């Protein structure tokens with residue numbers, strides 16, 4: 600019996616030091632790398648900020664990277680990946696004073712598309728990005744190809760990684776249902792749902808420029824129009840002023856120029 604207990608304690612200590620070491624290593628990588636040039640190079644959201652806000656963005660990027668683990672599967676994660684993943688996390692929450700993704704511990708990065716053999720929910724584009732549920736809770740899977748495309752000139756209204764982080768915001772109230780109750784005052788909930796359903800009808804009738812993937816359900820609608828809001832704010836404001844106003848209220852950001 601004593602032997603078993605001693606064995607267990609030794610095992611627990613080894614596991615503790617192993618994990619602590621890993622965490623320390625991750626923190627060390629974050630502390631060492633200067634992501635500023637990469638942010639300036641790839642992230643137009645960051646480039647558009649004034650100097651003070653840029654500093655705040657950098658701090659939020661560091662905070663995010665210090666709190667989660669990014670693992671590559673079949674690939675080595677580099678600073679470029681770290682800068683883009685962290686930016687995708689920070690952009691939707693940039694309007695909030697303090698926000699930590701409580702429901703995320705790991706981001707798993709695949710070089711390209713991956714299949715859906717995991718316990719993941721809701722993603723038809725499940726080859727590009729997913730947020731885990733069940734035993735995969737706290738995990739996000741991203742395709743690097745999609746991650747990079749989202750920040751390239753080819754992205755248009757789409758950004759897969761931002762889409763996935765918006766799902767996490769949505770999920771923070773316990774339900775991924777397109778209604779981020781933590782972020783939206785109660786009186787806005789019904790107007791928001793009405794707006795969603797009206798726009799879904801327009802998409803179905805072929806009378807909307809919003810990605811048809813949005814009609815999957817309310818959660819996908821929210822994530823898809825959030826991509827549009829962050830990628831093409833001026834266009835969204837011009838073509839869908841009410842939608843723009845609502846998203847501006849939810850994210851506490853005014854992204855359009857005028």
Ligand SMILES: [Zn+2]
Nearest residue numbers: 721722819822
């Ligand atoms: Zn989605």
